Amino acid sequence: MKKEILLLKGNEALAYAAVRCGCDAYFGYPITPQSEVLETFAELQPWKTTGMVVLQAESEVASINMLYGAGGCGKKVMTSSASVGIALMQEGISYMAGAEVPCLIVNVQRGGPGLGTIQPSQSDYNQATRGGGNGDYEMIVLAPNSVQEMADFVDLGFELAFRYRTPVMMLADGVIGQMMEKVVLQPQKERMSDEEIAKRYPWATTGCKNRKPNVITSVELVPEIMEKHNLHLQAKYREIEENEVRYELSGSDNPVLGIVAFGSAARISQKVVDLAKAEGIEVQLLRPITLWPFPKKQILEMASKVKGILTVEINAGQMVYDVRYTVEGRVPVEHYGRLGGIVPSPSEILEKLKTML
Template sequence: MAQKEITLLKGNEAIAHAAIRCGCDGYFGYPITPQSEVLETLAAEKPWETTGMVVLQAESEVASINMVYGGAASGKRVMTSSSSPGVSLMQEGISYLAGAELPCLIVNVSRGGPGLGTIQPSQADYFQTVKGGGHGDYRLITLAPASVQEMADFVDLAFELAFRYRNPAMILSDGAIGQMMEKVVLPPYKPRRTEEELIKECPWATTGRKGLRKPNIITSLELRSEEMEKVNLRLQAKYKEIQEKEVRYEEYMTDDAEYLIVAFGSAARISKKVIAIAREQGLKVGLLRPITLWPFPSKRISELGKKVKGILSLEINAGQMVEDIRLAVECNVPVKWYGRLGGIIPEPEEVVEELKKMTV
């Protein structure tokens, strides 16, 4: 089990294999294109016979996310996955999870909207994910994988961050990363925590009053405004700490860059091709790829903004992350958006043309 296991997998399949390997206790999900392979792979792998992981097809995304709530509130490593319309249905539950400070993983293999939209890839759930989505003042730790390898790697990372901060974590992927096949090194097997380990790590969890300890109560309800304000202030302090400690990003050819592309996930992959073409034509372009969409790498973007002549936010949506980039650079540099909608992925050549427009 210790040797590297290299295999060819779809992004969605990688999520499932990584979940089994990183000691996940339970998966609860509902079919929706383009992420159904997560549940299908888990059902085929039968982890309940090997690691003891529970896999359950729920009656809806609403039920799935509330099953995640039940599992998370009892200290278990639990997760769900879905795609955009399904994740919309989960927003109430996500708000409750954030309010009750429960660690869990939600995977969104997003598709084009609004409404039933399309089953083709999209990044149009950026706002929903990083600005709230559900009701109340809360934040989701959000990881944006740009490869099948990162789909596999981010499962464990998301759980680690979720439990470190007692906060739900989201992997915001898209239909392209979910469906494409790539070589992937699967993580080594990590055993599920024993009951004793779980109780030690999560003394707050509803595990039954062993040793007749004080009852543990998981709730997001507090009717006294003064107390509810304290709860909110505690949450905000936690979010501030996450912003200070957990920003992750990748830089590519930024050293000599005169123009900067900021892009995540699929759009970041396209950006590398864009940079190759642009540099052949004498245009020095670099890339900053946010790996955490929240917390957002505002500080680094602000620094780079002082060095470059312009920033292009390449997104497979109508321009969402561009707002956060503009906030980060505080009008010190022109920031433009380019993207395609409706499930269309931009061609590198059309992005190069957009970059050229910025130089005139």
């Protein structure tokens, strides 16, 4: 199958890309604003074309534990949900991080706390980057800001998940999930056979024919052994921090002010950069593509050029603390955001930016 160009919603692109990249299984539960993911799988019926398993689980808790089992067998597995559903998965995510089971988890965020609203938000930043489950674990977090990236980050997410044997989260939001754009879909990849999986992934529980049996677990009752395993995980996380930081810079090369924003807030902030330039204010925009690992070196470089940095987030201010921690007081760092599902406009962000001059 060749590359194909379609007009799709972000949620639809996610499902199309999963099939194209050779995903083995999707386990999920419908919840606004990402219900189209499961609906699109039902329309595509990949079980007839690639053999991919698509299952509507009885709950989000069931979904993440199905990922744990299938992912432990070396399969490419994914789930998607929205905010409150991801909150229910936190125990399973922690288990998978401890057991080093790769998977892709997609969060199309909505507002909270609690059940909150079905409108878009970016208020799960802390849940994703701090690890909402228990223990000293990290998780790679990719933040798409277009429908194309919703598709592209599926393949990238699986690549990173298997390279480092870790859960990977795609942190989108209701704006990106529901908006429609032109998408270039990649050619179809073949799913790996059980024999290929057993050969490529010696850690996977693929049966013990001609090899030692594997048992994947996140529990160890001997403190010294558990500490050794945790130190191994921490070393892996430092390797990821060194090699997998992704970001995008745009706007002025000689900025007076800087903006740091991710996802749909970065799309809005791009317009702010243009409006500011029209008024003679040079602004640079840094978009973290990986929220973890966080682009600390690049933000420090921005801080060396500007009078101040504004974080734009559709929340009460979460990433702003990481930016402040990174710049260590070198320049003022302020936040602008809206709550309750309200998306900030470029004009109101520009007015906030002007107060920092």
